[in-house]
Amino acid sequence: MIRVLLVDDQELMRRGLRKMLEVEEGIEVVGEAADGVAALAQVPVTRPDVALVDARMPRMDGVELITRLSAEHPSVAAIVLTTFDEDAYIFGALRGGAVGYLLKDCSPDDVVEAIRRTSRGETVLGSPAAARLVAHVRRTPVPYGTGGVREAESLSARELDVARMVAAGASNREIATRLVISEGTVRNHVSSVLRKLGLRDRIQLALYLTRR
Numbered sequence: 001m002i003r004v005l006l007v008d009d010q011e012l013m014r015r016g017l018r019k020m021l022e023v024e025e026g027i028e029v030v031g032e033a034a035d036g037v038a039a040l041a042q043v044p045v046t047r048p049d050v051a052l053v054d055a056r057m058p059r060m061d062g063v064e065l066i067t068r069l070s071a072e073h074p075s076v077a078a079i080v081l082t083t084f085d086e087d088a089y090i091f092g093a094l095r096g097g098a099v100g101y102l103l104k105d106c107s108p109d110d111v112v113e114a115i116r117r118t119s120r121g122e123t124v125l126g127s128p129a130a131a132r133l134v135a136h137v138r139r140t141p142v143p144y145g146t147g148g149v150r151e152a153e154s155l156s157a158r159e160l161d162v163a164r165m166v167a168a169g170a171s172n173r174e175i176a177t178r179l180v181i182s183e184g185t186v187r188n189h190v191s192s193v194l195r196k197l198g199l200r201d202r203i204q205l206a207l208y209l210t211r212r
Contacts, residue, residue: 002119003030005048007039007065008081009057013104017052017081020108027115036060036068043073049119052111053098055082055089063092070097077118081111090129094203101129117171121187123202154196162189167206 004027006014014032021027031046033039035057043051051069055062066078079100080093090101099118102110103126114124155163158179165175172186179186190202199205 002027002115003047003049004028004115005030005039005042005046005051005076006032007034007036007051007057007062008054009034010054013054017111021112021115024112027112034058036062036065039065040068040072043069043076048076050077050079050115052079052081052115055080055084055093063089063096066093066098067096077121079114079118079124085129099201100124102126103129120172122171125203155193159189159193159196162186163193163205166190166193166202169206 004021006017006029008014008017011034014034018029018032021029030048031042033042036053037059039051039053040060051065053062053065057065060068062080062082066080069076069078074097077100078093078096078098079102080089080098081102081104082089083104085103093101100114100123102114102124106126110126117124161179162175165178170178172183172190175181175186176183190205193199194201194205197205197208199208
C-alpha cells in the first residue's frame with residue numbers, strides 16, 4: 001500500500017485529490033495539510049511514502065517543505081503538483097530533493113502514475129517542467145562526472161539501451177517489458193549506469209544523454 005500525504009492550501013483541491021485517489025487500488029491517503037509547517041508535523045504520525053505538494057502555500061511553501069523533507073524524512077518521495085511552471089519553483093524543488101513535478105492541468109492518470117513510479121524510486125517530470133529543465137541545462141552546462149565521452153563508452157550495450165530508455169522517460173516496468181528482463185535487472189542496470197557516469201539520479205542521466 002502506497003501511503004500518500006496531500007499538502008495544498010486549497011481545501012477543494014485536497015478533497016478532489018482524496019476522492020480521486022480513494023478509488024485507486026494500492027493507494028491510501030493518510031493525511032492532509034494546508035501548508036508546509038502542518039505537513040512536517042504530520043509526517044512522523046502518518047508515515048507517508050509519497051507527499052503531493054503544492055508549490056505556493058502560506059507559512060512554508062513547497063520548495064522549503066521539500067528541502068526539509070529531504071533532510072529530515074528522506075524516505076518520503078515528494079511530488080510537486082502545482083499551477084506554477086516558473087523556473088524558481090521547478091529548479092528550487094528539484095534542488096531541494098523533489099522526485100516529481102507536475103502541473104495541475106495534467107490528467108488524473110498522470111497523478112496516479114507519478115505516485116506509483118516515485119514510490120518505486122523513479123523520477124517523474126511533466127512535459128513543461130522537463131522542457132524547462134533541458135533548456136536551462138543547455139544554457140548553462142553543468143559538468144557531470146570526470147571522464148566525459150570515455151565514461152559513456154564504459155557502458156555495456158545493454159546499459160546503454162537502458163540509459164536511452166530512461167532518457168526517453170520510460171519506467172522500469174516499460175523497460176523490462178521491452179527488453180524482456182526483470183524490473184530488478186533494470187534497477188541494477190540503472191544503478192550501474194549512474195555509478196559509471198558519476199550521476200545522482202535519472203534526471204541527471206536524461207540530461208546527460210540529451211546534451212550528447
